Amino acid sequence: MTCVLAACSSPSSAPTDTSPPPTTAESVASSAPTTRAPLDRYYEQNLEWGPCAPFATSADSTAAFRIEGVECARLRVPLDYAEPGGEEITLGLLRHRAGNPDARIGSLVLNPGGPGASGMVAAAGIGVQARKGALAQRFDLVGFDPRGVGASRPQVECLTDAQRDADRADDGETDGSPRGVAEQEAEARDFIAGCVRHTEHGERMLANLGTRDVVKDMDVLRSALGDEKLSYVGYSYGTRIGYTYAEAFPSRVRAMVLDGAVDPEQDALESTLAQVAGFGVAFGEFVDWCVQRQDCALGSDPAGATGAYQDLVRPLIDNPIEVGDGRRLSYEDATTGTIQALYAEQFWEKLNTGLAEVRQGSGKTLMELADRYNQRDENGHYASTQDAFTAINCVDHPKITDKDAILAAQREMAKSAPFLDDGRPDGAALDACAFWPVPSTSEPGLPRVDGVPSPLVVSTTNDPATPYEAGVNLARAMDGALVTFEGTQHTVFLQGNECVDGAGTAYLVDGTLPAEGTRCAP
Numbered sequence: 001m002t003c004v005l006a007a008c009s010s011p012s013s014a015p016t017d018t019s020p021p022p023t024t025a026e027s028v029a030s031s032a033p034t035t036r037a038p039l040d041r042y043y044e045q046n047l048e049w050g051p052c053a054p055f056a057t058s059a060d061s062t063a064a065f066r067i068e069g070v071e072c073a074r075l076r077v078p079l080d081y082a083e084p085g086g087e088e089i090t091l092g093l094l095r096h097r098a099g100n101p102d103a104r105i106g107s108l109v110l111n112p113g114g115p116g117a118s119g120m121v122a123a124a125g126i127g128v129q130a131r132k133g134a135l136a137q138r139f140d141l142v143g144f145d146p147r148g149v150g151a152s153r154p155q156v157e158c159l160t161d162a163q164r165d166a167d168r169a170d171d172g173e174t175d176g177s178p179r180g181v182a183e184q185e186a187e188a189r190d191f192i193a194g195c196v197r198h199t200e201h202g203e204r205m206l207a208n209l210g211t212r213d214v215v216k217d218m219d220v221l222r223s224a225l226g227d228e229k230l231s232y233v234g235y236s237y238g239t240r241i242g243y244t245y246a247e248a249f250p251s252r253v254r255a256m257v258l259d260g261a262v263d264p265e266q267d268a269l270e271s272t273l274a275q276v277a278g279f280g281v282a283f284g285e286f287v288d289w290c291v292q293r294q295d296c297a298l299g300s301d302p303a304g305a306t307g308a309y310q311d312l313v314r315p316l317i318d319n320p321i322e323v324g325d326g327r328r329l330s331y332e333d334a335t336t337g338t339i340q341a342l343y344a345e346q347f348w349e350k351l352n353t354g355l356a357e358v359r360q361g362s363g364k365t366l367m368e369l370a371d372r373y374n375q376r377d378e379n380g381h382y383a384s385t386q387d388a389f390t391a392i393n394c395v396d397h398p399k400i401t402d403k404d405a406i407l408a409a410q411r412e413m414a415k416s417a418p419f420l421d422d423g424r425p426d427g428a429a430l431d432a433c434a435f436w437p438v439p440s441t442s443e444p445g446l447p448r449v450d451g452v453p454s455p456l457v458v459s460t461t462n463d464p465a466t467p468y469e470a471g472v473n474l475a476r477a478m479d480g481a482l483v484t485f486e487g488t489q490h491t492v493f494l495q496g497n498e499c500v501d502g503a504g505t506a507y508l509v510d511g512t513l514p515a516e517g518t519r520c521a522p
Contacts, residue, residue, distance in 0.1 A: 038084040059377035064124035092151025094120035096127035108139035113236030116388035118150035119143035154200035158387040176427025184429035207438035215245040229254035256455040260491040263470040268397040280417030282464035297355035321363035329363025337369030344489040394433035403428035455480040462488035481513040
């Protein structure tokens with residue numbers, strides 16, 4: 001069984017708090033020189049805000065950075081916090097200034113998750129959606145691209161555009177034979193070699209990409225923005241950044257909204273199992289919607305829908321569909337496109353169209369969905385998201401090398417999401433993370449956050465990528481409030497739902513937590 005890991009779930013870590021005390025710009029300026037710590041040159045830096053166009057690295061960021069009213073800057077941070085006097089790297093920042101400066105509370109830092117997604121692009125879009133609301137009036141909305149991601153320098157780079165096209169077209173992961181497993185593991189080692197070769201600073205950069213270091217960067221950002229304490233919104237993997245920051249810097253948290261929580265107690269394999277089960281549920285919801293239509297590509301019988309789906313996509317392993325420009329819709333691309341569509345109900349119509357096209361010998365729409373997931377633009381250029389996703393996950397998670405456990409997990413996935421079962425014998429190929437050249441920097445475990453202000457956790461009942469119970473458990477572990485959204489999508493805050501947005505806004509503005517048991521409907 002092949003599986004696309006569609007959202008990351010990362011374990012907790014507890015970095016040592018080596019940075020200066022919480023600061024405002026004024027308190028930094030008044031500190032005596034004799035008390036300076038090695039990181040002060042970073043905490044005291046002045047950000048130079050200007051046009052965002054030079055920061056664009058992809059089609060999405062080019063469009064986002066044209067939005068009126070945004071400004072961008074670079075934040076300097078050490079490559080290795082163990083050597084703060086050594087080499088520097090930079091993070092890209094984007095800001096919408098508060099609409100009402102006289103009532104400004106401070107900065108609201110945003111991260112959309114991934115790992116590998118651009119916080120700058122997310123902040124640009126959220127700022128437009130929230131422009132007339134209280135958050136945009138009372139806060140500067142600030143997005144950052146984490147180290148190695150997007151506009152940050154250096155970027156993680158592993159595969160060229162041509163190599164990623166070729167990788168997507170190759171369905172070798174369906175071959176569970178000893179030869180197939182050996183070829184997959186050789187490809188994993190080649191991928192790592194590309195990461196080391198193409199990423200500036202090589203293994204040293206890869207060793208310092210993880211959440212352990214991202215949260216230290218975020219504390220430098222907090223100080224450079226002039227905020228004594230951090231106000232933060234994190235989605236999906238961004239929830240992990242949030243609770244890891246709270247664990248590392250408990251006295252510097254003002255407020256946190258954590259939407260679509262990853263489970264801090266799960267290792268990489270457990271996380272994948274939970275996510276696959278989530279997409280299995282989402283596929284069932286899609287089927288229930290589809291079979292009520294006259295044009296459902298999977299027929300009218302819910303009991304036969306999974307088999308109908310498999311009948312459409314499994315033949316692509318041996319007979320991919322030509323889609324033009326020398327490209328072919330592979331089995332991997334078909335399942336990736338399906339998973340992309342299961343993130344939210346708004347894509348279900350397109351998924352049904354794409355499956356109907358496959359029946360007619362066309363792969364156009366499913367390829368478009370797969371390109372969207374992989375962030376490939378119309379010119380054939382990929383954003384660095386997928387390379388960064390793998391690299392960050394590999395340093396965040398302990399290695400999984402138990403092949404018996406991998407085979408057992410594949411059997412479990414086939415039960416929980418049979419639509420993803422390729423029908424071929426399983427093979428326990430180790431992935432790139434099993435061969436990663438630097439050690440992981442985190443271990444699974446609940447965050448230790450005694451004394452941290454209660455966060456607001458938002459969890460969606462049928463979230464396909466981050467299961468609902470993970471949010472319930474995180475709220476309990478952090479003594480936070482839980483808002484339940486009854487829907488089928490991945491994350492919801494600041495996406496137009498008045499109930500969820502109202503609860504989150506009241507909390508971020510004045511600290512008011514919603515009543516216990518708050519539930520919101522679409």
